Amino acid sequence: xxxxxxxxxxxxELHASFYHFFSYAGGAxxxxxxxxxxxxxxxxxxxxxxxxxxxxxxxxxxxxxxGRIADRASDWRQALVILSILAGTIPIGMFFVDSFWGIxxxxxxxxxxxxxxxxxxxxxxxxxxxxxxxxxxxxRAWGTVGYTFWAALAGFVVAWLGGVAFIPLFVVVCLxxxxxxxxxxxxxxxxxxxxxAQAKPQASRLREVLKPWFVLPILAxxxxxxxxSILASFAALVWKDNGxxxxxxxxxxxxxxxxxxxxxxxxKRFAGKISARHMILLAAVVTIARWTIMAFNPPVWALFxxxxxxxxxYAVGYFGLVHFIANWTSxxxxxxxxxxxxxxxxxxxxxxxxxxxWLVSGxxxxxxxxxxxxxxxxxxxxxxxxMLKPTKGDSAAAAH
Numbered sequence: 001x002x003x004x005x006x007x008x009x010x011x012x013e014l015h016a017s018f019y020h021f022f023s024y025a026g027g028a029x030x031x032x033x034x035x036x037x038x039x040x041x042x043x044x045x046x047x048x049x050x051x052x053x054x055x056x057x058x059x060x061x062x063x064x065x066x067g068r069i070a071d072r073a074s075d076w077r078q079a080l081v082i083l084s085i086l087a088g089t090i091p092i093g094m095f096f097v098d099s100f101w102g103i104x105x106x107x108x109x110x111x112x113x114x115x116x117x118x119x120x121x122x123x124x125x126x127x128x129x130x131x132x133x134x135x136x137x138x139x140r141a142w143g144t145v146g147y148t149f150w151a152a153l154a155g156f157v158v159a160w161l162g163g164v165a166f167i168p169l170f171v172v173v174c175l176x177x178x179x180x181x182x183x184x185x186x187x188x189x190x191x192x193x194x195x196x197a198q199a200k201p202q203a204s205r206l207r208e209v210l211k212p213w214f215v216l217p218i219l220a221x222x223x224x225x226x227x228x229s230i231l232a233s234f235a236a237l238v239w240k241d242n243g244x245x246x247x248x249x250x251x252x253x254x255x256x257x258x259x260x261x262x263x264x265x266x267x268k269r270f271a272g273k274i275s276a277r278h279m280i281l282l283a284a285v286v287t288i289a290r291w292t293i294m295a296f297n298p299p300v301w302a303l304f305x306x307x308x309x310x311x312x313x314y315a316v317g318y319f320g321l322v323h324f325i326a327n328w329t330s331x332x333x334x335x336x337x338x339x340x341x342x343x344x345x346x347x348x349x350x351x352x353x354x355x356x357x358w359l360v361s362g363x364x365x366x367x368x369x370x371x372x373x374x375x376x377x378x379x380x381x382x383x384x385x386x387m388l389k390p391t392k393g394d395s396a397a398a399a400h
Contacts, residue, residue: 088178155250
């Protein structure tokens, strides 16, 4: 699959930004109403947890295989287009299922390609912007802007037309992402040109860096990301049960990525002033505070403030993760390295989602205290990594 023709004067970064805007559209729509829609179809909270977790379990088994194929290709674009088309057409099957097993099968099939896009896209975009000397944060922020837009739109459409609009809207945005993928640029340099050599040695094989000091920060962000999966799968349902109007749920969901996008757009002003691992550490501290307060069913105005902390728990934490991985691995294993981090995240998310359904049914919003514990564990992982290998020159601005 050859690179897409580029319009005169339009940079690869602009093409990538346009795709980023659509890349999280399906997830945004699902985060607003999937849990409620499944509940309306007669699914229990335990079944909702299973439907959310099984696709992740399957991705664990195939992620590294797909990442290896993508890394060996002439460019990552081919894999991204194929995944986007699959993630755009399979959702049509949601029109024809209404039982637990039918929904589980179709949702698993559509979630696998969609779920593999983000880590591969970020790995490709980061390497491209490093080579071109452009701002990764600016390009990546458009994914969050898109998520915010699609989440707000979903909240508005569902509030206006009712739950019957959820599946049609979900299918339309997934098809739109597939169409936009066709204009993706080439991410690698000509003839697989590498990013300029760095001062630090960069591993060309994944096993070269699979050591405790390297794995612990990845595990730390996995615990933080698991709390975000709780937000996506259960927060809307818990808030509704606590008496919060659906008119507020969409804006509440959208507030988190809006704050995240603002952080990403302005990130270049702060990049290089804090090391990659210290960024993850900061995200862990804020995670503890965020979920401890949320567990006690605060008023709506406080929930909006807590959602703004997503700018730290996700944006700062994730930027710390992707730069940390890029600092120590070469472009030869870019998708595999980011994919390894994705596997660790998803393994923990599988466990979290399977268990959290039972916790929510019994504890309600108090189940969010488990997310606070996850933040404590993440904090411990980063501190241990820093003790094993100090963060000397481990910048989040350059590839070091």
